Amino acid sequence: MAAKSGGQINGSTAAADVSHLSLSNAGLVQFTLDQELAVYREMLLIRRFEEKAGQMYGMGLIGGFCHLYIGQEAVVVGVMRSAKPGDQTITGYRDHAHMLACGIPPKAVMAELTGRRDGISKGKGGSMHMFSKEHHFYGGHGIVGAQVPLGTGLAFANRYNDNANISFTYFGDGAANQGQVYESFNMAELWKLPVVYVIENNRYAMGTSVKRASAMTDFSKRGLSFNIPGEQVDGMDVRAVTAAAEQAAQWCRDGKGPIILEMMTYRYRGHSMSDPAKYRSKDEVQKMRTESDPIEQVRERLLNSHQASEVALKEIDAEVRALVNEAADFATHDPEPDPAELYTDIWK
Numbered sequence: 544m545a546a547k548s549g550g551q552i553n554g555s556t557a558a559a560d561v562s563h564l565s566l567s568n569a570g571l572v573q574f575t576l577d578q579e580l581a582v583y584r585e586m587l588l589i590r591r592f593e594e595k596a597g598q599m600y601g602m603g604l605i606g607g608f609c610h611l612y613i614g615q616e617a618v619v620v621g622v623m624r625s626a627k628p629g630d631q632t633i634t635g636y637r638d639h640a641h642m643l644a645c646g647i648p649p650k651a652v653m654a655e656l657t658g659r660r661d662g663i664s665k666g667k668g669g670s671m672h673m674f675s676k677e678h679h680f681y682g683g684h685g686i687v688g689a690q691v692p693l694g695t696g697l698a699f700a701n702r703y704n705d706n707a708n709i710s711f712t713y714f715g716d717g718a719a720n721q722g723q724v725y726e727s728f729n730m731a732e733l734w735k736l737p738v739v740y741v742i743e744n745n746r747y748a749m750g751t752s753v754k755r756a757s758a759m760t761d762f763s764k765r766g767l768s769f770n771i772p773g774e775q776v777d778g779m780d781v782r783a784v785t786a787a788a789e790q791a792a793q794w795c796r797d798g799k800g801p802i803i804l805e806m807m808t809y810r811y812r813g814h815s816m817s818d819p820a821k822y823r824s825k826d827e828v829q830k831m832r833t834e835s836d837p838i839e840q841v842r843e844r845l846l847n848s849h850q851a852s853e854v855a856l857k858e859i860d861a862e863v864r865a866l867v868n869e870a871a872d873f874a875t876h877d878p879e880p881d882p883a884e885l886y887t888d889i890w891k
């Protein structure tokens with residue numbers, strides 16, 4: 544690919560400087576009360592939305608694949624706090640939460656799940672293939688790891704157009720073993736592309752644990768041979784996620800190139816709706832729920848510090864539930880796409 548002078552995309556010939564590779568731990572952000580309440584509400588909206596999607600799938604209202612994000616809410620909510628207008632988000636098939644975090648209305652996401660005409664992809668994409676250029680959300684990808692070169696390409700576009708935006712490219716611990724990830728890392732560092740690679744390490748790729756599939760299990764170090772720094776983050780604590788994301792976003796905005804954040808997180812539900820979950824014990828899941836739940840952590844902080852009352856938090860829950868119920872109602876009554884839509888938005 545040709546070098547470009549405006550955004551100055553050139554391979555560096557200088558000797559590798561590895562001094563930046565030991566990144567200091569970003570610690571915890573201290574939220575104001577308003578911020579604490581905002582992250583609580585955002586995470587709760589994702590959880591209630593996903594619970595409802597699970598119920599609707601069980602009722603046969605959603606077809607095809609459906610991968611829920613329950614347990615991982617702190618990751619996308621914390622990372623999005625460092626985003627500025629125009630920054631892009633791209634992820635795999637476990638994507639409903641990322642869309643909600645990008646500000647896409649719950650109605651449009653739910654109607655996409657039910658395949659209706661007012662879904663964000665006009666009901667033609669379903670759970671795994673949703674997009675919204677307006678919200679700078681670039682999918683929704685079913686091929687494991689495919690979003691990584693695409694997200695790197697979005698960062699290339701930012702560099703090429705000389706804008707201040709960055710690309711948040713999310714992928715799982717399973718995807719981290721795909722070859723195209725490392726081709727992307729090489730180019731991203733070579734051209735100093737503004738991309739935050741967010742590895743959502745939820746410990747399992749379908750039924751395979753990280754230990755069974757990965758020769759080197761510290762994913763924050765997967766960029767070392769490309770000179771890309773990384774940090775391992777408590778992905779269940781939204782304060783830690785926010786602090787790390789702010790540091791990483793600043794790194795990219797300062798023109799220092801790509802960076803990796805490995806979010807240590809956990810999914811409570813099965814991989815998809817048809818997962819018998821025989822690869823882990825119920826105790827393991829229960830332990831994470833009781834000791835590390837991202838929403839409970841904020842709830843307890845608010846209650847223990849007497850900054851919010853049970854009643855106030857119940858009101859937030861009621862408001863969020865109403866929003867999700869309204870989305871579900873809309874998504875069951877909205878008409879299906881016109882058959883003529885079969886011939887639009889396709890490569891001819």
Ligand SMILES: Cc1ncc(C[n+]2csc(CCOP(=O)(O)OP(=O)(O)O)c2C)c(N)n1
Binds near residue numbers: 745
């Ligand atoms: C190229 C490719 N290989 C295999 C699959 C089947 N597959 C779907 S999801 C998945 C596991 C991926 O796990 P991970 O990247 O950790 O993401 P998570 O589901 O945990 O969010 C696999 C192997 C696929 N969709 N694409």
